[in-house]
Amino acid sequence: MAIGISYIISLLILFGIYAIFALGLNLEWGFTGILNFGHVAFFGIGAYSTVILNQMGVPIYIAIVAGIIIAGLFGVLVALPAMRLRGDYFAIVTIGFSEIVRYFMLNEEWLTGGPLGLRDFDIPLSFVPSQYYNIAMLILVLALLALTYLILKALINSPWGRVLKSIREDEDVSKALGKNVFRYKIQSIALGSAIAGLAGILLAFNHKYLNPNYYMPLITFYAWIIVILGGSGNNKGTILGALIFWTFMSLTRFSPGYLPISSTDLGALRMVIIGLLLIVLMMYKPEGLLGNKEELKLDI
Amino acid sequence: MDTILSVKNLKKTFDGITAVDGCTLDVEKGTITGLIGPNGAGKTTLFNIITGFYKPDSGEIVFKNKKIDQLPTYKITHQGLVRTFQITKALNRMKVIENLMLSPKKQTGESLIWPIFNPKKVGKEEEEIRDKAMELLEFFDLMELKDEYAGALSGGQKKLLELARALMTDPDMILLDEVFAGVNPTLSNKLLDYIKELRDDGVTFFLIEHDIPLVMEACQEVYVMSEGKVIAKGEPEEIKNDQKVLDAYLGVVHEG
Ligand SMILES: Nc1ncnc2c1ncn2[C@@H]1O[C@H](COP(=O)(O)OP(=O)(O)OP(=O)(O)O)[C@@H](O)[C@H]1O
Ligand SMILES: [Mg+2]
Numbered sequence: 039m040a041i042g043i044s045y046i047i048s049l050l051i052l053f054g055i056y057a058i059f060a061l062g063l064n065l066e067w068g069f070t071g072i073l074n075f076g077h078v079a080f081f082g083i084g085a086y087s088t089v090i091l092n093q094m095g096v097p098i099y100i101a102i103v104a105g106i107i108i109a110g111l112f113g114v115l116v117a118l119p120a121m122r123l124r125g126d127y128f129a130i131v132t133i134g135f136s137e138i139v140r141y142f143m144l145n146e147e148w149l150t151g152g153p154l155g156l157r158d159f160d161i162p163l164s165f166v167p168s169q170y171y172n173i174a175m176l177i178l179v180l181a182l183l184a185l186t187y188l189i190l191k192a193l194i195n196s197p198w199g200r201v202l203k204s205i206r207e208d209e210d211v212s213k214a215l216g217k218n219v220f221r222y223k224i225q226s227i228a229l230g231s232a233i234a235g236l237a238g239i240l241l242a243f244n245h246k247y248l249n250p251n252y253y254m255p256l257i258t259f260y261a262w263i264i265v266i267l268g269g270s271g272n273n274k275g276t277i278l279g280a281l282i283f284w285t286f287m288s289l290t291r292f293s294p295g296y297l298p299i300s301s302t303d304l305g306a307l308r309m310v311i312i313g314l315l316l317i318v319l320m321m322y323k324p325e326g327l328l329g330n331k332e333e334l335k336l337d338i
Numbered sequence: 339m340d341t342i343l344s345v346k347n348l349k350k351t352f353d354g355i356t357a358v359d360g361c362t363l364d365v366e367k368g369t370i371t372g373l374i375g376p377n378g379a380g381k382t383t384l385f386n387i388i389t390g391f392y393k394p395d396s397g398e399i400v401f402k403n404k405k406i407d408q409l410p411t412y413k414i415t416h417q418g419l420v421r422t423f424q425i426t427k428a429l430n431r432m433k434v435i436e437n438l439m440l441s442p443k444k445q446t447g448e449s450l451i452w453p454i455f456n457p458k459k460v461g462k463e464e465e466e467i468r469d470k471a472m473e474l475l476e477f478f479d480l481m482e483l484k485d486e487y488a489g490a491l492s493g494g495q496k497k498l499l500e501l502a503r504a505l506m507t508d509p510d511m512i513l514l515d516e517v518f519a520g521v522n523p524t525l526s527n528k529l530l531d532y533i534k535e536l537r538d539d540g541v542t543f544f545l546i547e548h549d550i551p552l553v554m555e556a557c558q559e560v561y562v563m564s565e566g567k568v569i570a571k572g573e574p575e576e577i578k579n580d581q582k583v584l585d586a587y588l589g590v591v592h593e594g
Binding site: 075089189192193195196197198199200203208210211212217218245 | 423427430443457498
């Protein structure tokens with residue numbers, strides 16, 4: 039098959055990147071109960087920071103670490119004033135913030151290249167011969183996915199994760215038991231945003247190009263779809279959700295030849311189908327694919 | 339005796355309703371002190387203010403010789419003053435054992451760094467915390483439920499879980515808001531014995547309770563609240579025969 043291996047590799051790279059991205063959201067929503075509708079902002083901030091720093095002469099590996107940290111710091115910056123708001127208001131602030139970030143990328147050409155975006159930056163693994171580059175990229179992405187998963191697993195199962203879960207359940211209890219709820223929420227956002235930043239940086243390397251259009255609010259909702267599909271509060275579920283989501287996205291991307299439908303219509307149709315599938319999922323398996331049914335019953 | 343908690347002239351108004359209206363009281367260290375009063379008297383609101391869930395409009399709260407009325411809740415808990423909720427707040431989607439293990443103060447593993455960089459120390463501490471939690475579960479007859487989700491417990495079991503969770507913080511003083519309501523009499527008695535035992539070890543209890551015989555049996559001193567004010571204070575026997583108290587419960591309005 040002509041599309042065979044290289045197609046599957048590029049699909050798996052996207053899967054890995056979005057799995058990391060969604061793990062960051064799952065930390066915030068699934069484990070802490072924070073409603074973040076602007077997750078994509080940190081995806082973009084990580085990518086732009088790394089690329090801009092690299093173009094200013096910072097070695098790429100240092101720029102990567104800096105990009106992750108900057109994304110985390112911006113998470114803190116948004117959360118510090120906004121976290122005192124009620125959950126739904128916080129969500130609106132975050133979606134606004136993500137649009138501000140995108141408009142900044144579009145308009146501040148001196149820094150971000152504006153609508154044309156940025157290219158010409160160093161890419162890790164550039165020593166790999168080009169015919170193997172994609173597979174090396176895949177290995178890097180999957181290794182970072184595994185690392186993110188393992189770090190999160192250790193944290194979620196630790197007393198730190200226990201405090202986050204208590205905040206998700208009822209923050210009055212956390213406070214009454216002596217936990218500084220505000221600080222933990224900030225930490226959760228900081229880490230979630232740093233993880234989003236890492237995913238964004240990987241996506242920049244994959245495309246070898248940055249463009250403000252990659253950071254539409256829709257991308258945040260990709261992460262939400264992935265988290266809900268797999269079952270919120272379940273990191274394995276999130277990874278499975280990302281796999282299913284990108285398999286679906288790529289399969290439907292291929293079809294124009296077979297279907298009597300334009301590609302813009304197809305894009306809209308895909309979202310309609312995903313919406314319908316989610317509704318069906320919520321009807322028959324509201325806890326998500328790997329979510330815990332027992333847990334869900336308790337909400338009623 | 340020493341006063342551990344002292345409340346002076348506390349006031350709190352919610353758009354028009356004065357829930358606590360110049361409340362003044364002292365709780366002696368190492369006692370079980372009762373707080374009774376008709377529904378809506380402001381008892382729960384008083385607890386909410388003492389534990390920092392609400393800021394008072396005016397007045398002063400001193401705990402262990404330290405002003406606490408401007409502190410956030412978590413810092414008040416760190417001072418050794420902890421409360422339970424009248425309407426139980428189980429952490430539903432957490433296991434019973436996790437509910438208890440959450441409580442202890444200053445856990446090393448509660449930082450973002452140590453679970454990753456010193457899992458050994460965190461693990462060892464977890465063992466100790468688990469052991470302590472198991473003791474309490476055993477006592478409260480919750481051992482068999484330790485791996486159940488807290489949301490699956492009955493109302494009475496949730497009350498016990500709340501009390502056990504509060505005890506896990508190792509407090510000097512506990513505010514109990516109707517913790518006996520909905521607990522069966524056998525367990526209620528056992529609970530009371532346990533509370534007395536803790537009192538003998540120096541823990542102070544301040545408890546809101548509608549079950550008057552239980553208050554009589556448990557408390558050395560009782561405060562009676564009505565319409566946001568303390569209207570009587572004394573030994574249970576005195577209180578029982580106080581005309582003002584009887585009137586308050588029967589809804590008689592006083593002139594002037
Ligand atoms: N957050 C709030 N907002 C508005 N009103 C409140 C609030 N909290 C309490 N109140 C009002 O304050 C008054 C005192 O209520 P509180 O719950 O303290 O009474 P209580 O003595 O605990 O009664 P009960 O024995 O029924 O539990 C009531 O009129 C109540 O409606
Ligand atoms: Mg009450």
